[in-house]
Amino acid sequence: MRPLRRIIPSILRSIVAVSFIACAAGASFAQTPSEIPHAWTEAVYSLAQKIAAALGSTQAFSLDLKDISAAAPVELAGLRRTLEDDMSQRGARAVPAPADAQVQVTISRSLGGFELVAEIHRGDAQQVAVVPVAATGELPPQPSPQPGIQRRIVWQQSAPILDFVQLAADSRRALWYFLEPDRLVAYEFDDGTQVLHVAQPVSRRYATRDLRGRLVAADATHVSAYFGGVRCDGSWNPSFAVECRENAGQEWPMGSANWTSVPDRNFFSTITFSDSLQAKFPPFFSSASPSSGTTGMSSSRRVVAGLGGQAQLFVGTADPVAAFDGWGSDIVSIDSGCGSAWQVLVTGAGDWTQKDQIQLYEIRDGRAAAIGQPMEVPGPILALWPGDDGKSARLISRTLESGSYEASIVSVTCGN
Amino acid sequence: MKLRLCLLLAVISTALLHTGRVESARRPRYGGILRVEIGAFLNSLDPASAPADSDAAKAKDEIDSLLYSQRNPDGTFAGVAGSGAFHISAWESGKHVTLAANDNYRGGRPFVDSIDFEMGRAAKDRLLDLEVGKTDFAEIPPEETRSAVERGVRVSTSEPNELVALVFTAGHPVAEDTHAREALARSIDRAAIVNFILQKQGEPAGGLLPQWANGTAFLFSTAVDPVGAKELWSQVAGSPGIVLGYDSGDSLDQAIADRIAVNARDAGIALTAGPIANPAPSPVNYDARVVRLRISSSRPRDALAALQAALVPIAGLDAAALPAAASSEQIYDRERAIVGGYRVVPLVWLPQVYGMGPRVRDWKAPAAGVGWPFADVWLEQESR
Numbered sequence: 001m002r003p004l005r006r007i008i009p010s011i012l013r014s015i016v017a018v019s020f021i022a023c024a025a026g027a028s029f030a031q032t033p034s035e036i037p038h039a040w041t042e043a044v045y046s047l048a049q050k051i052a053a054a055l056g057s058t059q060a061f062s063l064d065l066k067d068i069s070a071a072a073p074v075e076l077a078g079l080r081r082t083l084e085d086d087m088s089q090r091g092a093r094a095v096p097a098p099a100d101a102q103v104q105v106t107i108s109r110s111l112g113g114f115e116l117v118a119e120i121h122r123g124d125a126q127q128v129a130v131v132p133v134a135a136t137g138e139l140p141p142q143p144s145p146q147p148g149i150q151r152r153i154v155w156q157q158s159a160p161i162l163d164f165v166q167l168a169a170d171s172r173r174a175l176w177y178f179l180e181p182d183r184l185v186a187y188e189f190d191d192g193t194q195v196l197h198v199a200q201p202v203s204r205r206y207a208t209r210d211l212r213g214r215l216v217a218a219d220a221t222h223v224s225a226y227f228g229g230v231r232c233d234g235s236w237n238p239s240f241a242v243e244c245r246e247n248a249g250q251e252w253p254m255g256s257a258n259w260t261s262v263p264d265r266n267f268f269s270t271i272t273f274s275d276s277l278q279a280k281f282p283p284f285f286s287s288a289s290p291s292s293g294t295t296g297m298s299s300s301r302r303v304v305a306g307l308g309g310q311a312q313l314f315v316g317t318a319d320p321v322a323a324f325d326g327w328g329s330d331i332v333s334i335d336s337g338c339g340s341a342w343q344v345l346v347t348g349a350g351d352w353t354q355k356d357q358i359q360l361y362e363i364r365d366g367r368a369a370a371i372g373q374p375m376e377v378p379g380p381i382l383a384l385w386p387g388d389d390g391k392s393a394r395l396i397s398r399t400l401e402s403g404s405y406e407a408s409i410v411s412v413t414c415g416n
Numbered sequence: 417m418k419l420r421l422c423l424l425l426a427v428i429s430t431a432l433l434h435t436g437r438v439e440s441a442r443r444p445r446y447g448g449i450l451r452v453e454i455g456a457f458l459n460s461l462d463p464a465s466a467p468a469d470s471d472a473a474k475a476k477d478e479i480d481s482l483l484y485s486q487r488n489p490d491g492t493f494a495g496v497a498g499s500g501a502f503h504i505s506a507w508e509s510g511k512h513v514t515l516a517a518n519d520n521y522r523g524g525r526p527f528v529d530s531i532d533f534e535m536g537r538a539a540k541d542r543l544l545d546l547e548v549g550k551t552d553f554a555e556i557p558p559e560e561t562r563s564a565v566e567r568g569v570r571v572s573t574s575e576p577n578e579l580v581a582l583v584f585t586a587g588h589p590v591a592e593d594t595h596a597r598e599a600l601a602r603s604i605d606r607a608a609i610v611n612f613i614l615q616k617q618g619e620p621a622g623g624l625l626p627q628w629a630n631g632t633a634f635l636f637s638t639a640v641d642p643v644g645a646k647e648l649w650s651q652v653a654g655s656p657g658i659v660l661g662y663d664s665g666d667s668l669d670q671a672i673a674d675r676i677a678v679n680a681r682d683a684g685i686a687l688t689a690g691p692i693a694n695p696a697p698s699p700v701n702y703d704a705r706v707v708r709l710r711i712s713s714s715r716p717r718d719a720l721a722a723l724q725a726a727l728v729p730i731a732g733l734d735a736a737a738l739p740a741a742a743s744s745e746q747i748y749d750r751e752r753a754i755v756g757g758y759r760v761v762p763l764v765w766l767p768q769v770y771g772m773g774p775r776v777r778d779w780k781a782p783a784a785g786v787g788w789p790f791a792d793v794w795l796e797q798e799s800r
Binding site for chain 1: 442443444445446519521522523524525526527627628629630631632634635714716743744745748749752777778779780791792796797
């Protein structure tokens with residue numbers, strides 16, 4: 001492998017660390033009443049300052065807390081204890097009503113985030129103090145994955161992600177690549193610690209509102225991006241460089257076949273196999289066929305997610321043998337090792353303004369049967385590509401609440 | 417070999433199932449004409465020509481947001497028409513305008529091929545057309561939301577982002593009497609306006625900004641106090657009463673003004689409500705009027721600054737400019753100062769309500785200050 005430059009970790013290391021911690025299945029963010037998140041402790045400190053100033057010489061006050069945000073990630077008991085402790089250090093103590101002064105603290109929420117609002121009543125005077133709670137970037141608790149499907153979040157960022165790959169350079173070092181609409185980004189990790197971050201601009205010929213892209217790696221230091229009518233090749237020589245050129249045939253490698261993309265749209269028109277045979281299906285968003293090595297089935301079977309919202313099953317014939325309603329537009333085959341039937345992961349069929357889901361199906365005898373419960377994803381799934389190992393899939397989604405983009409690895413577990 | 421044969425057969429396949437049903441699909445699909453009906457009549461989209469009324473101004477703003485790629489902080493548009501997601505392909509003054517997708521739009525070509533706006537459609541006609549599938553998209557008056565849902569129309573509702581307020585006219589004797597202003601403010605039953613007139617669409621307003629904007633709206637009381645109002649009005653010496661005006665073309669404003677008149681009468685306040693001609697007479701012949709002000713930004717500081725700027729010339733507020741980086745507390749203090757003078761009496765916050773046909777996908781009600789996001793919308797198409 002070519003030598004790679006080392007650069008001291010950037011702030012992104014912490015993002016990755018948070019992601020790693022949070023993505024553990026069933027990750028819990030439970031806290032004891034005495035522990036509140038750091039950002040809230042800071043906000044309480046500022047609020048206590050303002051309350052103390054408003055109380056002046058008054059030493060005893062009654063304290064009431066309420067949460068009208070209905071979603072604050074903090075327990076009122078812990079917040080109260082922290083505030084009371086802070087106030088006592090400032091020489092004022094909370095006592096049962098009636099008291100010389102009354103303090104009402106409300107957890108409120110605006111578009112900008114949570115706020116602590118204190119109403120301080122002292123005699124006829126009333127003062128209001130407002131302290132915003134800094135956004136921490138901490139992940140909200142993730143719902144536990146449904147039995148059967150697991151999603152491991154590996155990255156979060158505010159910029160859109162089209163695709164990503166994670167590659168092992170040697171026993172210690174790993175290279176991660178992220179394709180964004182305007183750049184190809186590489187990160188190097190040494191024993192899990194980020195040591196390098198480099199981004200190279202990429203230019204595309206077409207801008208589409210539903211821009212799709214795919215990364216294909218030859219090895220850890222050579223990666224190609226297909227998107228927007230171009231192919232961009234990234235390599236280390238010795239530093240990371242990217243060269244883009246028009247993708248004349250608009251073909252995207254997809255395992256043993258190539259898909260022909262319609263470059264100013266978001267769908268594909270043709271599948272070309274390695275022996276130059278072409279299969280022309282109705283325009284499709286995605287397609288999947290079973291891996292003969294793991295399922296013992298012929299790859300002449302193919303399910304195609306068409307533009308009309310229906311997935312169709314072709315078994316080596318010109319006409320579909322079956323159609324599946326209610327499927328979303330992204331489908332991948334997955335070798336879960338659970339059972340012998342052909343299994344596919346399918347996205348949901350709602351709007352991109354809603355939460356999404358992934359459902360595992362078994363396709364057998366021209367019929368598709370849902371296996372287990374769907375796994376909810378807290379925003380639309382923008383890309384679902386098969387993993388190189390055939391046992392997992394790469395998933396890109398946008399979180400509705402924060403608008404951030406998440407890269408995840410999806411896999412299927414047996415026995416649940 | 418068998419595989420090759422199978423694939424060769426598949427080469428000729430372009431078949432789709434002949435179901436004829438409208439089906440769901442997740443990823444956006446290109447094509448189709450989005451049919452939109454609006455109530456306003458637009459006689460020009462020329463930036464230099466002033467719209468005839470507030471409805472026309474709102475409609476022009478929505479269309480401009482589709483035609484221009486950039487918006488200035490003051491809400492005006494920058495660049496040339498057609499630099500945005502769409503360009504004008506047909507124009508018939510006061511009747512139709514058709515916008516075609518801009519293939520070279522830097523944000524990516526919109527999913528629909530074009531948008532056909534039909535102007536001058538009354539609210540009841542828009543609702544009927546949504547019901548029978550004659551249009552894909554139309555605004556619905558908030559008070560008609562319940563009826564629309566009962567009639568099977570898909571409805572999308574924004575956050576409350578339009579303030580309805582009563583504003584006293586600077587310089588009029590009764591408007592300069594603090595007791596008179598506070599008496600009327602205390603007499604108004606905002607909950608009744610929301611529950612009965614707006615059919616529970618909207619929220620009672622005590623401050624100028626809704627809760628989602630600054631997080632402090634709950635600090636402003638919206639309670640009705642007829643006893644306190646009566647007592648205050650008794651201290652108003654020799655007033656002939658209050659004349660309350662409302663937009664002559666706005667039935668919701670009229671209903672609210674009539675409800676205020678009922679509340680005022682219950683508190684012993686002499687108040688008459690009447691329509692204001694368009695254009696308004698000069699000098700104005702009303703002591704207070706009902707106004708509707710759309711919140712222009714999701715940033716509370718900018719939203720309050722814009723509201724303040726709109727209210728100053730009517731109410732004669734003495735309000736300094738807000739600091740550029742005003743804190744939540746400073747914004748709250750300014751709101752409190754404006755509302756505490758009772759020259760501006762917040763009544764309710766209204767959401768924008770949109771009705772959609774079944775084939776409209778990926779519509780999301782826009783945030784305050786953002787135009788209709790038609791570039792992101794796509795249309796479910798009949799399977800052929």
